[in-house]
Amino acid sequence: MQTQNLGSIAVVGAGAVGCYYGGMLARAGYDVRFLMRSDLESVRQHGLTIRSQGEEWHIAAQAAGTAAEIGPCDLVLIALKATANEALEKILPPLIGPRTVLLTLQNGLGNEEFLAQRWGEERVLGGLCFVCLNRVSPGVIEHYDHGTLSIGEFQRSPAERTSSIVAAFRESGIDAKVVQNLAEERWRKLVWNIPFNGLSIVGQSATVADVLADPGLRQLASDLMSEVIAAANALGLSIPGSFAEYQIERSASMGPYRPSSLIDWELGRPVEVEAIWGEPWRRGSSAGTPMPRLETIYRLLQRLCRGAAVG
Amino acid sequence: MQTQNLGSIAVVGAGAVGCYYGGMLARAGYDVRFLMRSDLESVRQHGLTIRSQGEEWHIAAQAAGTAAEIGPCDLVLIALKATANEALEKILPPLIGPRTVLLTLQNGLGNEEFLAQRWGEERVLGGLCFVCLNRVSPGVIEHYDHGTLSIGEFQRSPAERTSSIVAAFRESGIDAKVVQNLAEERWRKLVWNIPFNGLSIVGQSATVADVLADPGLRQLASDLMSEVIAAANALGLSIPGSFAEYQIERSASMGPYRPSSLIDWELGRPVEVEAIWGEPWRRGSSAGTPMPRLETIYRLLQRLCRGAAVG
Numbered sequence: 026m027q028t029q030n031l032g033s034i035a036v037v038g039a040g041a042v043g044c045y046y047g048g049m050l051a052r053a054g055y056d057v058r059f060l061m062r063s064d065l066e067s068v069r070q071h072g073l074t075i076r077s078q079g080e081e082w083h084i085a086a087q088a089a090g091t092a093a094e095i096g097p098c099d100l101v102l103i104a105l106k107a108t109a110n111e112a113l114e115k116i117l118p119p120l121i122g123p124r125t126v127l128l129t130l131q132n133g134l135g136n137e138e139f140l141a142q143r144w145g146e147e148r149v150l151g152g153l154c155f156v157c158l159n160r161v162s163p164g165v166i167e168h169y170d171h172g173t174l175s176i177g178e179f180q181r182s183p184a185e186r187t188s189s190i191v192a193a194f195r196e197s198g199i200d201a202k203v204v205q206n207l208a209e210e211r212w213r214k215l216v217w218n219i220p221f222n223g224l225s226i227v228g229q230s231a232t233v234a235d236v237l238a239d240p241g242l243r244q245l246a247s248d249l250m251s252e253v254i255a256a257a258n259a260l261g262l263s264i265p266g267s268f269a270e271y272q273i274e275r276s277a278s279m280g281p282y283r284p285s286s287l288i289d290w291e292l293g294r295p296v297e298v299e300a301i302w303g304e305p306w307r308r309g310s311s312a313g314t315p316m317p318r319l320e321t322i323y324r325l326l327q328r329l330c331r332g333a334a335v336g
Numbered sequence: 337m338q339t340q341n342l343g344s345i346a347v348v349g350a351g352a353v354g355c356y357y358g359g360m361l362a363r364a365g366y367d368v369r370f371l372m373r374s375d376l377e378s379v380r381q382h383g384l385t386i387r388s389q390g391e392e393w394h395i396a397a398q399a400a401g402t403a404a405e406i407g408p409c410d411l412v413l414i415a416l417k418a419t420a421n422e423a424l425e426k427i428l429p430p431l432i433g434p435r436t437v438l439l440t441l442q443n444g445l446g447n448e449e450f451l452a453q454r455w456g457e458e459r460v461l462g463g464l465c466f467v468c469l470n471r472v473s474p475g476v477i478e479h480y481d482h483g484t485l486s487i488g489e490f491q492r493s494p495a496e497r498t499s500s501i502v503a504a505f506r507e508s509g510i511d512a513k514v515v516q517n518l519a520e521e522r523w524r525k526l527v528w529n530i531p532f533n534g535l536s537i538v539g540q541s542a543t544v545a546d547v548l549a550d551p552g553l554r555q556l557a558s559d560l561m562s563e564v565i566a567a568a569n570a571l572g573l574s575i576p577g578s579f580a581e582y583q584i585e586r587s588a589s590m591g592p593y594r595p596s597s598l599i600d601w602e603l604g605r606p607v608e609v610e611a612i613w614g615e616p617w618r619r620g621s622s623a624g625t626p627m628p629r630l631e632t633i634y635r636l637l638q639r640l641c642r643g644a645a646v647g
Contacts, residue, residue, distance in 0.1 A: 228636060228640070229540075229639075229640060231639065235639075239638070241639070242635055242638075245632060245635040317559075318629070320629075321628075321629045321633065324555070324556045325538055325553075327552045328539050328552070328553055329540060
């Protein structure tokens with residue numbers, strides 16, 4: 026059942042995203058090696074557990090405490106918080122051989138560039154996860170909803186390897202797909218994340234329903250979306266203006282959903298302020314698009330998330 | 337010693353501002369009548385106490401529980417929170433005779449208009465208080481610093497009565513002065529209040545020093561000031577752009593000062609969101625000046641101050 030070219034897979038960042046996608050590949054028989062710190066002993070003894078809509082899978086998992094124990098792999102899934110990217114400078118080198126591919130599943134902008142600058146842009150792919158997950162205890166992942174994984178090449182059209190990786194995820198039960206333009210997918214995701222994740226924190230625990238029910242915040246969310254769309258288009262992408270209204274309307278079904286950044290903030294965990302708000306603002310501004318509302322939210326988030334900014 | 341034309345004075349809103357300015361007039365021998373609710377019995381028994389930089393004055397005060405007991409006066413000082421303006425529709429009529437003058441000491445924009453629409457614009461004056469006060473218990477006011485009171489006519493040049501009222505305050509030990517253009521003074525005060533009072537709340541207890549020490553918030557404060565100045569000038573006033581930098585620099589000496597709106601917010605008291613942020617944004621916008629940063633702060637304040645918005 027295994028796809029050619031995909032031998033060993035390392036997973037860096039063993040939070041909910043890394044354990045879920047890596048665990049699903051391991052469950053399907055792929056050679057997946059998890060780099061772990063605090064959860065290492067627990068996963069060595071008990072493996073991983075994924076609970077998903079009434080089912081529960083126990084998965085034997087290879088877990089290592091150092092990258093050197095894992096050694097070079099064909100594919101490295103990077104699922105650390107973007108705020109911890111500097112740690113990758115020490116973590117990744119032992120995992121990288123001549124043909125190793127790096128797939129970042131991180132949020133926001135700048136993560137592919139971080140990898141490309143250090144290990145060569147030809148290695149780099151990005152994936153966007155649309156999934157509701159929680160790590161409830163060491164090695165135990167609760168999967169609530171969704172799970173789509175959209176994978177694209179960094180600044181290139183999809184290649185054969187893109188399809189191979191997507192096929193491996195699909196064989197493992199993940200709704201994966203190839204995206205033609207990774208940058209555009211990232212900006213489309215930001216159209217939602219910038220207002221809803223941002224307002225959830227600066228609005229002091231505002232759920233999606235809270236934002237939609239407050240005429241002022243709803244208008245502000247819509248205006249932030251328009252700023253993001255204008256910036257994306259100034260950068261050469263093509264997102265129609267009506268995408269903002271569509272995103273507002275489709276959010277109604279989410280109810281009192283608490284965006285992941287709000288949960289992180291309330292628990293004192295790092296929030297990816299630069300990847301989700303800072304970098305889009307810098308890119309839009311440098312393309313000549315004024316983004317004063319995003320700038321305001323970003324400045325406030327820098328202050329409000331400072332306590333937890335180093336993760 | 338008393339100025340002609342200034343016989344009886346009513347004070348509506350017996351918080352720190354009303355008790356301080358009214359109390360100083362009473363101490364100088366003016367016929368001042370305080371309309372009070374919760375502090376009524378205490379002030380009837382013990383009068384007012386003003387403590388100011390080492391001195392302490394005990395002032396016999398006429399206090400009444402209803403406007404009808406006070407009756408028509410020559411001057412009414414209005415020192416209620418702007419959020420309570422609707423209560424004035426019932427309170428003021430018994431205080432108003434044919435020549436009664438209404439002087440609002442309230443913050444922000446819209447208070448003179450509120451009075452003018454109901455009782456005639458020719459009666460209305462506005463005063464800007466630059467003073468650090470606190471009501472420490474019923475009828476007891478602590479005066480920390482400053483005290484300047486700038487008084488002008490609503491949409492008119494100063495008249496003889498303006499000078500008479502200013503003279504009465506000066507006789508009472510208040511550093512009062514006549515302003516030529518009340519609207520411009522209000523906008524100049526907003527240049528400081530909009531960023532520093534606003535960011536103190538949306539920045540979750542950011543003091544003046546916190547805002548100045550954070551490069552992002554300092555820039556945001558400066559950009560908010562520029563929006564306010566541009567709006568004022570679009571409305572026909574004349575505030576130089578350099579006033580923003582001047583206001584930022586003069587704030588350095590304030591240290592960890594907590595703006596009054598922050599104190600109100602932390603204590604769950606009403607915050608004058610419409611007078612300080614909403615009305616300037618509406619006026620600037622209707623004059624064609626984009627104020628996206630002010631709009632963002634305003635939307636957030638509407639949410640964050642909602643619990644206490646009705647006072």
